Amino acid sequence: MTDMALPSRDRARLRRMAASNAGLLVVLSLLVLMLLIGAVVSDRFRTFGNVANVFEQSTGLALVSLGQTLAVLTGGIDLAVGSLISLIICLTAGLLDGDGTYMIPVLAGMLALGAAIGLVNGLGVVYLRIHPLIVTLGMGAVLQGVTLLYALGPVGSVPDGFDALAYGTFGPLPAAAVVTVLLYVATALLLRSSRFGRYIYAVGDDGNAAKLIGLPRTQVILFVYAFSGFFAAVTAIYLVARFGSGQPYAGANYTLASITPVVVGGTMLSGGRGGVMGTLFGAYLVSLLNNLLNFLDVSTYVQLMFQGLIIILAVSLYVEKRKSIA
Amino acid sequence: MTSAIPTQGASGKTRDRDSLVRFASRNGIYLFLVALFAVCGAISPAFLRLDNLGNLLSQFAPLAIVVIGQSFVILVRGLDLSVASVMATAAVAATSFSGRDQDAVPVLALGLVIGAATGLLNGFLVTKRQVSPFLATLATMIVLQGVRFAWTHGAPSGSVPPIFRTLGAGSVDGIPYNIFALLAVAAVAIVLLHKATFGRQVYITGGNPLTARLVGIPSDRVTIICYVISGVLAAFAGLILSGFVGVVDNWVGKGFELNSIVAAVIGGVALSGGRGTLPGALAGAAILVTVFNAVLLFGLPVQFQIIIQGLVIIVATAFYARQSA
Numbered sequence: 001m002t003d004m005a006l007p008s009r010d011r012a013r014l015r016r017m018a019a020s021n022a023g024l025l026v027v028l029s030l031l032v033l034m035l036l037i038g039a040v041v042s043d044r045f046r047t048f049g050n051v052a053n054v055f056e057q058s059t060g061l062a063l064v065s066l067g068q069t070l071a072v073l074t075g076g077i078d079l080a081v082g083s084l085i086s087l088i089i090c091l092t093a094g095l096l097d098g099d100g101t102y103m104i105p106v107l108a109g110m111l112a113l114g115a116a117i118g119l120v121n122g123l124g125v126v127y128l129r130i131h132p133l134i135v136t137l138g139m140g141a142v143l144q145g146v147t148l149l150y151a152l153g154p155v156g157s158v159p160d161g162f163d164a165l166a167y168g169t170f171g172p173l174p175a176a177a178v179v180t181v182l183l184y185v186a187t188a189l190l191l192r193s194s195r196f197g198r199y200i201y202a203v204g205d206d207g208n209a210a211k212l213i214g215l216p217r218t219q220v221i222l223f224v225y226a227f228s229g230f231f232a233a234v235t236a237i238y239l240v241a242r243f244g245s246g247q248p249y250a251g252a253n254y255t256l257a258s259i260t261p262v263v264v265g266g267t268m269l270s271g272g273r274g275g276v277m278g279t280l281f282g283a284y285l286v287s288l289l290n291n292l293l294n295f296l297d298v299s300t301y302v303q304l305m306f307q308g309l310i311i312i313l314a315v316s317l318y319v320e321k322r323k324s325i326a
Numbered sequence: 327m328t329s330a331i332p333t334q335g336a337s338g339k340t341r342d343r344d345s346l347v348r349f350a351s352r353n354g355i356y357l358f359l360v361a362l363f364a365v366c367g368a369i370s371p372a373f374l375r376l377d378n379l380g381n382l383l384s385q386f387a388p389l390a391i392v393v394i395g396q397s398f399v400i401l402v403r404g405l406d407l408s409v410a411s412v413m414a415t416a417a418v419a420a421t422s423f424s425g426r427d428q429d430a431v432p433v434l435a436l437g438l439v440i441g442a443a444t445g446l447l448n449g450f451l452v453t454k455r456q457v458s459p460f461l462a463t464l465a466t467m468i469v470l471q472g473v474r475f476a477w478t479h480g481a482p483s484g485s486v487p488p489i490f491r492t493l494g495a496g497s498v499d500g501i502p503y504n505i506f507a508l509l510a511v512a513a514v515a516i517v518l519l520h521k522a523t524f525g526r527q528v529y530i531t532g533g534n535p536l537t538a539r540l541v542g543i544p545s546d547r548v549t550i551i552c553y554v555i556s557g558v559l560a561a562f563a564g565l566i567l568s569g570f571v572g573v574v575d576n577w578v579g580k581g582f583e584l585n586s587i588v589a590a591v592i593g594g595v596a597l598s599g600g601r602g603t604l605p606g607a608l609a610g611a612a613i614l615v616t617v618f619n620a621v622l623l624f625g626l627p628v629q630f631q632i633i634i635q636g637l638v639i640i641v642a643t644a645f646y647a648r649q650s651a
Contacts, residue, residue, distance in 0.1 A: 077460070128644040131597050133405075133460070137584065138643075141636030148629040256464060269458040301480065305472025311465040316455045 023266010118229020494569020533600025
């Protein structure tokens with residue numbers, strides 16, 4: 001409504017520019033603010049070791065949120081990721097069971113399984129014409145049930161040296177975190193520069209219009225859910241390398257947790273606006289917040305509360321255009 | 327069409343069949359519930375035993391109360407993920423002050439105020455700040471969770487006033503008391519939604535926001551009221567459920583946020599807003615509770631409960647998606 005009342009085109013353009021980068025600006029200023037607070041309140045906080053620690057601890061969340069961002073960009077959402085992570089953690093640990101002989105085929109199979117389950121989600125969204133929220137919620141329940149049929153408690157173990165996937169380093173930097181950054185940069189380039197990347201935004205902005213002007217809406221939707229499933233599998237493999245064994249609820253928290261970095265990073269749940277780099281900084285923000293609250297001796301309960309407040313703060317700063325329920 | 331004009335008789339028969347099909351598709355949910363009962367009874371005679379039916383009813387009541395609130399919110403194109411958190415928070419906070427019967431009214435009031443306040447915040451975020459309902463209610467869910475754990479340090483210590491215990495778990499002639507609580511709530515809600523002006527405003531707000539604005543319906547206010555209804559009913563259900571369980575823990579109502587959405591959707595309340603009825607949603611809740619009960623009764627591992635829950639939600643929504651297309 002207020003847009004129409006704007007008198008000059010320049011102001012509209014300025015507004016648009018600010019709006020399209022608002023996510024990055026907000027999340028970056030929050031990051032800087034939090035670093036400053038941390039540096040003031042604690043000596044140990046500003047050590048290189050601690051910052052590297054925050055960087056490393058963001059990895060799991062950052063990986064799963066990368067896939068989530070693409071689903072959200074199309075106006076969808078993937079609520080199956082948590083259960084999918086649990087399933088793949090259990091299957092990987094169970095199938096390997098301490099033996100590294102078949103490591104490569106097992107890992108390849110797990111990545112393919114993640115992508116395939118994501119693809120099924122996409123098929124449900126496109127062909128059953130059900131809201132993504134419902135499809136992935138249902139899929140999440142089915143996967144959690146299957147995981148519990150496979151293992152009711154801790155299961156399997158990983159072979160020696162497998163933990164290098166999680167704890168390996170490039171010089172002073174945690175390798176997995178560095179690889180995660182590279183994956184984000186590659187995805188950002190794909191979104192920005194490739195034709196298919198632009199299609200993702202077009203479908204998220206207005207799916208019907210995108211279809212009417214001949215964009216491959218179906219392929220875009222199938223791709224983003226397969227992408228999200230694939231990265232849930234990557235997250236699971238990273239986590240099983242960290243934990244050393246499988247747990248049937250190990251991924252449960254990641255379903256909702258994966259949405260926080262996305263929305264804090266400025267990607268709108270209504271689709272079509274945002275980007276992956278905001279999500280990466282969003283994941284750092286969550287990791288940093290938890291680290292800082294730990295230094296301040298704040299209980300984990302209150303940490304939870306802060307996460308909710310950060311979501312409310314971030315989303316009330318951007319006003320979404322109202323379109324769908326999610 | 328034009329070349330073959332059907333005879334009187336044939337057209338009559340098609341009309342009969344048409345109306346039968348229409349009847350079946352319009353009342354499919356109730357027919358399905360009856361069929362489900364018949365099948366469960368046929369497979370396991372224990373299912374239709376009075377004590378099991380009473381058990382079923384007492385599990386049905388708290389979910390159904392939450393589903394009523396959830397339906398109001400979904401009808402205005404919303405979604406309330408905070409209901410389970412409201413249930414637990416209301417129960418934990420209210421019962422930590424007093425476990426005595428003479429304080430039952432303030433305990434109830436405190437619980438309901440927590441629910442109303444949460445609904446108000448949800449409604450405010452959704453209408454005035456235009457936050458998506460999913461996120462707004464997710465955030466209040468997380469905040470309430472944090473508040474609750476910080477308040478109780480992870481171990482709530484209150485006790486439930488005996489009168490809630492009676493309301494939640496007691497029964498007369500095998501009919502649980504909490505069903506009467508549900509009936510009272512349902513009667514008011516059905517009149518409000520299906521007979522009163524407010525109900526029509528809810529349907530127009532959810533069905534076509536533009537029309538709502540053009541005919542001067544205060545959509546924001548209607549939406550906020552729907553969230554408040556959901557919050558208050560969730561708090562009420564939380565108190566009843568803690569009476570049913572007998573002790574208050576931090577996770578009273580766990581799983582209710584998803585189950586209430588699933589039940590409403592099975593019952594034909596469309597997530598796109600403006601379509602569906604409360605009796606339908608209640609039938610959806612009954613189906614869900616029956617399926618859960620049957621899974622255990624048939625001796626299937628409890629994991630199947632989760633799998634079936636997932637499949638039911640997908641199949642039911644796909645069914646309605648086809649119907650509306």
